[in-house]
Amino acid sequence: MHIPDGFVDVPTAVATGAVSLGVVACAVRKTSKNLGERTIPLLGATAAFIFAAQMLNFPVAGGTSGHFLGAILAVALLGPWAASIVMTVVLVVQALGMADGGVTAIGANVFNMGVLAVFAGFGLFYLLKKVLPRTRSGYLISFAVASWVSVILASAAASLELAISGTVPLSVALPAMVSVHMIIGLGEAVIATALVAAVLAARPDLVKSFDLPLETVRRAPGQLGMRLSGRARFWSFVVGALVVALALAVFVSPFASGSPDGLERVAADKGFETAATEQPVWRFSPLGDYQLPGLGNEKGATAVAGLVGTVVLFALVVLVGRVLGRRRVAAAPQTAGARPIPPPGRPSDRSGTS
């Protein structure tokens, strides 16, 4: 997903660079205030971990492979601002040290993976946490969905940047990139969730974004910390499957065609050049007022319909989830100051250094 030099044109590179610079500068200021505490070594360790993990390629069916992104993992552990700095550091080192990602495309890459993935993912994560039952499973599902979406968002943004720069045709590149990354994102979600679950089980004090009572993570002896309960697993599977299916509907189906050389037909469709003058097929399509470059109105309409359908179904699933969640006994509220056993070397809360 790391865009090389020359793939984004100068205006795009500069625009994304400016946005990234602004956000990261803000992040630097925000985290610098806390530099005296344990931040730096943990930021470095997280950065190193994400850097190492990004070198892990996991095979996706069909000979392609994807790699780990880690944006939401960083968010869960460090909060969005520190996470964005960590991702930026990783990307810069990759660009300069491994020639992975162009140095002129750093603005775009940081925007996709260090700003958009981080903050949009964080927003979704936060929202889902509020909406889902406040249990460990609810937390993990929120995390998983946010991770998955973050990967898709990053890849969609990359395709958009590439298309705006004229390097790839949006109508083909966007669905292709997004559908591949929907699968890669599943890998990311599963791995990252397993990770966060393990960290939660061992050191819940480390997970900055975990704001639930500690009882929710204490497991009965004999249970592996990483397994969701049977019910939660079932429902997260259902949710996952639904969302995948619907996202495919939203992004890919508008471009699918019944005939064998469907792609060629899409390409040959004069709709691209004359889209501006065509009447919208669906009169109430909000996309009639603006157009994504390269997309005809009918496709936009399909996309919107799919999106609405997804939202409706998702709401249904969430409702179901809440009903289930109410069956769990709510733990007594605890103050945020409670911490489990830290290993030797951990500054005592009492001394006030943390």
Added chain:
Amino acid sequence: MACAGTAPFLTETRTGGSLVHRLDARAKILGFIGFTVVVVTTPARAVWAFVLYAVVLAFLIGLARLPLMYVLKRALVVVPFVLVVAIFLPFFHKAGAGGYSLGGMRVSGEGLLVLWNAGAKAVLGVLSMIVLGSTTTFPDMVSGFERLRAPKVFILIVSFMYRYSFVFVEELRRMQRAMASRNYRARWLWNVPTLGHMLSALFLRSYGRGERVYVAMLSRGYEGTVRVLGGGRFGAADVAFLFVLLGAVVVIRVVSSL
């Protein structure tokens, strides 16, 4: 712990006493990044300009006495990306610029230009970074950025990251070896839970280390700021390098848009 030479990432510095190796890191950072920026802003139609850029790079590679095969092998990372652009090419439909057929798929001249634009710039960008990375040690690079006034947070994180990257990759390798010797093969995405277990162990270890390092830092008087020692001055050779390199490419660039 195994020496960094066993890790084929973080472009291994070819220890060499060449002129390029001995330049100040700041000059190289500014020079090679500047080179890449100028290349990327060059209009793709001026094919001759890119040829000249390649000549400049080749000269620098020679000056740095880097083995050509080594450089080219590392440059292969761009190939998948360029292939992607190539694959999407027939689906471009830009107005004008006559086309021709390639076995049923139509490819336009405009399209080929897009491919050339992306490909040439990506390759040159990668080569430029390879030369930078191969002639500058990581500590020097970090120190160079620090003296170029990069934010302290970044310098600190990068310093930690560097050290622990080696630790983690080594741990990762150890785990992969252990898994392979038990006949594990990542066949399909859903073998991922094992991967997750591996990564979580790696991660928790790293976190533990982060805390112990913090304690060690506190014990040596850390109070939130760090002076990272750097060395070296900006000499005549550095100025000359910057002047000549950037001067040459800027001239090429200017001429290319005339």
Added chain:
Amino acid sequence: MARRPYTVIEGGPLLSERPPAVEAAGLRFSYPDGTEVLRGVDFVVEQGESVAIIGPNGAGKSTLLLHLNGILRGTGDLRILGLPLEAKNLREIRRRVGVVFQDPEDQLFLTSVAQDVAFGPANMGLDRDEIETRVREALAAVGMQGFEDRPAHHLSFGQKKRVATATVLAMRPEVLVLDEPSSNLDPKARRHLIDILQDLPVTKIIVTHDLPVAYELCESALILSEGRIVADGPIEAILLDDMLLAAHNLELPYGFAPPSSLARKRARRL
């Protein structure tokens, strides 16, 4: 607890005029979740002494160690070099008390050996020349001169341990605290480290399982068990008391016969 007889450092003021290096009375510490680790620790270490702290695992040795430079703070009375552990004293305490931890990986975190050794002096606010001098001296003291520009991960374990010690020595501490200094070292590296430590004229507090090393470097020993000091005296008295050792899950290595104290004193003067 009876105070141990102390050694007089030639040429210096009488020790009774100098505050003890460490003075603990009723020191208690519990982790925030309630686990009590130190349950009333009392001991005194005079300046110039070399003391070994031994004890079974889980006794609280590491926790105690972290109190010595204020990383952890428990209840009860604890004074380091006469200074109570308060926020305003921390900077000075950490300057004068150097702690070398067990794992050198945790202490070498910058990009080169010189950087790591310079870290401490830099935090003390010394100027560039002074820092360079100290780095040179510290590396020479541990026999690692010439390694300034090497990244730390290029070193062997023994070399890393030495550099880690140098990072602390560069601050010229008055009290040197070491956590398992000889663990995982091959015999040659171990001997080298003992020689280095032997020559240092500082107060030494050595937490160790390596009883021969304790015997060689220290005159006194404390046994920490279940959060309390259960023995405090000359090292011969402690190490030759099999029953005492066994009661706290300690034992001398097989075949180790500590030379008599007289023989030791003779060896020292040579």
